[in-house]
Amino acid sequence: MKPVFEKFKTGLYKTRITLFCKLKDVISRGKKFNQEFIENIEEILIESDIGIETTMYLMDELKEQYRKNKNFDTSTVLGIIKKKLKEIMMECNTPEISERKQEKPYVILVVGVNGTGKTTTIGKLAYKYKKEGKSVLLSAADTFRAAAVEQLDIWRKRAGADIVKTKYGADPASVAYDSLQAAISRNIDVLIIDTAGRLHTKVNLMEELKKIKRILKKIKPSAPDETLLVLDAVTGQNSLTQAKEFNDAIGIDGIVLTKLDGTAKGGIIVPILKELKIPVKYVGMGEKVTDLALFDSETFINALICD
Amino acid sequence: MFDELTKKLEYTFQKLKGHGKINEKNISEALREVRRTLLEADVNYKVAKDFIEAVKNKSLGKEVLRSITPAQQVIKIFNEELVDLLGGTVSRLKDSSVPPTKIMVAGLQGSGKTTFCAKLSLFLSKKGKKSLLASSDIYRPAAKNQLEVLGNSINTFVYPYDKEGAVEIAVGAVEEAKNRGYDVVILDTAGRLHINSEMMDEVVEIKNAINPNEILFVADGMTGQDAVNSAKAFLERLDFTGIVLTKLDGDAKGGAALSIRAVTGRPIKFISIGEKVDAIDIFHPDRMASRILGMGDIITLVEKAEEAVDREKALKLEKKLRKEEFTLEDFYDQLQQIKRMGPIENLIEMIPGVRGLKFKDIRENGDELKKTEAIINSMTPEERRKPKIINGSRRLRIARGSGTSVQDVNRLLKQFSQMQKMIKGLSRFGFGKVFKQFGF
Ligand SMILES: Nc1nc2c(ncn2[C@@H]2O[C@H](COP(=O)(O)OP(=O)(O)OP(=O)(O)O)[C@@H](O)[C@H]2O)c(=O)[nH]1
Ligand SMILES: Nc1nc2c(ncn2[C@@H]2O[C@H](COP(=O)(O)OP(=O)(O)O)[C@@H](O)[C@H]2O)c(=O)[nH]1
Numbered sequence A: 001m002k003p004v005f006e007k008f009k010t011g012l013y014k015t016r017i018t019l020f021c022k023l024k025d026v027i028s029r030g031k032k033f034n035q036e037f038i039e040n041i042e043e044i045l046i047e048s049d050i051g052i053e054t055t056m057y058l059m060d061e062l063k064e065q066y067r068k069n070k071n072f073d074t075s076t077v078l079g080i081i082k083k084k085l086k087e088i089m090m091e092c093n094t095p096e097i098s099e100r101k102q103e104k105p106y107v108i109l110v111v112g113v114n115g116t117g118k119t120t121t122i123g124k125l126a127y128k129y130k131k132e133g134k135s136v137l138l139s140a141a142d143t144f145r146a147a148a149v150e151q152l153d154i155w156r157k158r159a160g161a162d163i164v165k166t167k168y169g170a171d172p173a174s175v176a177y178d179s180l181q182a183a184i185s186r187n188i189d190v191l192i193i194d195t196a197g198r199l200h201t202k203v204n205l206m207e208e209l210k211k212i213k214r215i216l217k218k219i220k221p222s223a224p225d226e227t228l229l230v231l232d233a234v235t236g237q238n239s240l241t242q243a244k245e246f247n248d249a250i251g252i253d254g255i256v257l258t259k260l261d262g263t264a265k266g267g268i269i270v271p272i273l274k275e276l277k278i279p280v281k282y283v284g285m286g287e288k289v290t291d292l293a294l295f296d297s298e299t300f301i302n303a304l305i306c307d
Numbered sequence B: 001m002f003d004e005l006t007k008k009l010e011y012t013f014q015k016l017k018g019h020g021k022i023n024e025k026n027i028s029e030a031l032r033e034v035r036r037t038l039l040e041a042d043v044n045y046k047v048a049k050d051f052i053e054a055v056k057n058k059s060l061g062k063e064v065l066r067s068i069t070p071a072q073q074v075i076k077i078f079n080e081e082l083v084d085l086l087g088g089t090v091s092r093l094k095d096s097s098v099p100p101t102k103i104m105v106a107g108l109q110g111s112g113k114t115t116f117c118a119k120l121s122l123f124l125s126k127k128g129k130k131s132l133l134a135s136s137d138i139y140r141p142a143a144k145n146q147l148e149v150l151g152n153s154i155n156t157f158v159y160p161y162d163k164e165g166a167v168e169i170a171v172g173a174v175e176e177a178k179n180r181g182y183d184v185v186i187l188d189t190a191g192r193l194h195i196n197s198e199m200m201d202e203v204v205e206i207k208n209a210i211n212p213n214e215i216l217f218v219a220d221g222m223t224g225q226d227a228v229n230s231a232k233a234f235l236e237r238l239d240f241t242g243i244v245l246t247k248l249d250g251d252a253k254g255g256a257a258l259s260i261r262a263v264t265g266r267p268i269k270f271i272s273i274g275e276k277v278d279a280i281d282i283f284h285p286d287r288m289a290s291r292i293l294g295m296g297d298i299i300t301l302v303e304k305a306e307e308a309v310d311r312e313k314a315l316k317l318e319k320k321l322r323k324e325e326f327t328l329e330d331f332y333d334q335l336q337q338i339k340r341m342g343p344i345e346n347l348i349e350m351i352p353g354v355r356g357l358k359f360k361d362i363r364e365n366g367d368e369l370k371k372t373e374a375i376i377n378s379m380t381p382e383e384r385r386k387p388k389i390i391n392g393s394r395r396l397r398i399a400r401g402s403g404t405s406v407q408d409v410n411r412l413l414k415q416f417s418q419m420q421k422m423i424k425g426l427s428r429f430g431f432g433k434v435f436k437q438f439g440f
């Protein structure tokens, strides 16, 4: 069967990549590896949000090659940067988490800070699984944010999935518990749990997530079978802290990088991969049910520094 | 941390001993450190570069004051310039001569617009102004519903409609506000990408239809390098009049503030510091500057403390913080007052470097607070002043006396010593000077 989501090689993203390539531009203008050239490269790297450390790492590599090679050709710069980035990203190649191997229901817990696109991603995921012929149940465990349940309910309809919901202010862990029980009794294939956005700095809210996880395990020891952290590509260096803290608190199996349909490049996932070795599983590229794609590091790197 | 930057700069200057004046040679390495700090705070590359270049020229040739080190001098200059660039003073909302004052809110998806609309309404109502809320977001699922729920929670009327275009809703809402005699109408709009031309056209149409007195661009305080792109595009199309920065209750440094301000020249008017409707504050450039440079928002902290406790006590606390004389007794005293100060996590997080302490939410976790009180109560006055003398047998006695465990006592002492360390770090920079500089 053809996968519902292709690796993100098409669409807006690709257009944006090929439209204008700053790096190529800099390289074609700068034949000498001088201060100005170095600064221009540095600027492109920093502006992709990969962070100062990764930038320095890459710049050091370039300088090293320059030192070693008397006839250093600036046109090799693009290749060197790409190669190094690939090395970093390959260190944690996405292990295909297989939904089939697991005992039913396959439980996905979706977490992240406020407004990154959790609920939207859940709508897209539900659509994907439905298209694959699976039965999907959504759990409205964001009982805090105004109209969060109604929002999820609309996505449920778009995807053609089912939903378990309660009233606002209810304990999210108990909603999660109820929905897992419902999923089991209804013989559902995939259960996806929406959670309220929370900053990783709020200790009690992070405790709440731990509780959700504990309670799920009571019914199904492998649950959540997959914990997804949703990161917004527009966010800068704070994403690294978010990934660390959420991972420390509940363990993250995969990252979803959203809003890549804008101009933000989401380079921060490079240091995240480097430090935490958490694979990026999906990318969000819009607000429609079909705007989700499997992550592909090649395309990502090309877009980061452009092909 | 500010303190970290100071330390790094101290080190840099140590290597270049004996300079009475800041010159090209001794400052360049220091500037690299400042630049790093700015980039780590998400300030845009070009913005940081221009800023450093401009400030460098101002610092060259400056005498280093005798009372402070060159490192402190450099930071002082940067801090002042940063405050200046961020807007100098607090910027207020414009009023319309004929009511209603029309305020329109716009920005990217998920930046916090809808929540901010409700916050602004509550903020205005505390100033005696009645506002009407309206949502022209016809795209995001349950967007209107979200605003209605928020509006109800603060007893604000939310303009009802069904199935109209965004422009008609906006016009209708203004009309309604006029007819019903509202002072202000706050219009929420759908989140949109600055490169989506149809959606950008729509928001311009809304603007042209209602001619707002204020257009506020709401940006996520955690935004990275892309902040300049979206801000520029929104400015170009909408010519917004002010900026709102959200989610500053987290630990992002908020360099986007500098980027957006620098590329648009518009004032930052409000900050959003939480999910609840009262989590809004007027923007203070000085506080943002220290946050970007890594000093945390100690001033807001002291101010909040002042709101809740009497001024005299706050001054005493400030003095103690300065003299590094903060004891367990003061800690206990603080706990008592903190109970009256509202969401403790917000306060604690304003203290730089304190986040790692894993403070439990004391407000919601009454048991923890009671435990802490009991433990401190079981100490002798001497132990409270000099926790260092609390050895194993004393710990056991305190645990027994307070009905807690030795682990509980250990945990409290550890928290406290971390807090003290953090306070020391602050004072090293010359707390007094910082406070004076900000008019304390
Ligand atoms: N352009 C774009 N917008 C997105 C994407 N994903 C989500 N959004 C939008 O971002 C906003 C926030 O999305 P939500 O799905 O509500 O985010 P959330 O993380 O569930 O938010 P909270 O539950 O409020 O913390 C909405 O306006 C979405 O339409 C994406 O990939 N691209
Ligand atoms: N922690 C925190 N969350 C916020 C803040 N402002 C808004 N939010 C949350 O961010 C998410 C998106 O906010 P919303 O107002 O719906 O954004 P909009 O899409 O721009 O209208 C919601 O979960 C809000 O509760 C803030 O200042 N701090």
Ligand SMILES: [Mg+2]
Pocket (backbone or CB within 6 Å): A118, A119, A120, A142, A148, A194, A195, A196, A197
């Ligand atoms: Mg949500």
Ligand SMILES: [Mg+2]
Pocket (backbone or CB within 6 Å): B113, B114, B115, B137, B140, B143, B188, B189, B190, B191
């Ligand atoms: Mg909204």
